[in-house]
Amino acid sequence: VQLVESGGGLVQPGGSLRLSCAASGVTFSRYNMKWYRQTPGKKRELVATITGAGDSTNYADSVKGRFTISRDNAKNTVYLQMNSLKLEDTAVYYCNAVAVRYEYWGQGTQVTVSS
Numbered sequence: 876v877q878l879v880e881s882g883g884g885l886v887q888p889g890g891s892l893r894l895s896c897a898a899s900g901v902t903f904s905r906y907n908m909k910w911y912r913q914t915p916g917k918k919r920e921l922v923a924t925i926t927g928a929g930d931s932t933n934y935a936d937s938v939k940g941r942f943t944i945s946r947d948n949a950k951n952t953v954y955l956q957m958n959s960l961k962l963e964d965t966a967v968y969y970c971n972a973v974a975v976r977y978e979y980w981g982q983g984t985q986v987t988v989s990s
Contacts, residue, residue: 876977880894880969881984891956896952898952903948908972912969913969922935925944960988968984
């Protein structure tokens with residue numbers, strides 16, 4: 876099983892980025908997918924969740940209205956569209972796949988918001 880994130884980078888405040896997480900080795904639609912983020916010295920924070928069918932999403936209060944999680948089960952990929960980025964969104968973003976008995980993590984992608 877492999878989860879590979881991409882799309883991170885350096886962006887100015889107010890800018891946008893779209894993260895992608897490509898999954899392999901799993902029946903993708905059976906997994907709820909989540910995006911977490913973590914900064915040094917802090918606990919990993921849940922940012923957004925989407926169900927296997929993509930019919931329900933949830934967001935942390937800190938990103939509501941700015942971030943959108945989506946998925947394409949035909950491509951085994953989950954996305955995180957991040958708009959109106961703030962300095963405090965700087966973190967390593969991790970993709971997470973969760974089913975009843977299984978959980979997998981990606982390696983993370985760095986997002987840096989800086990002027």
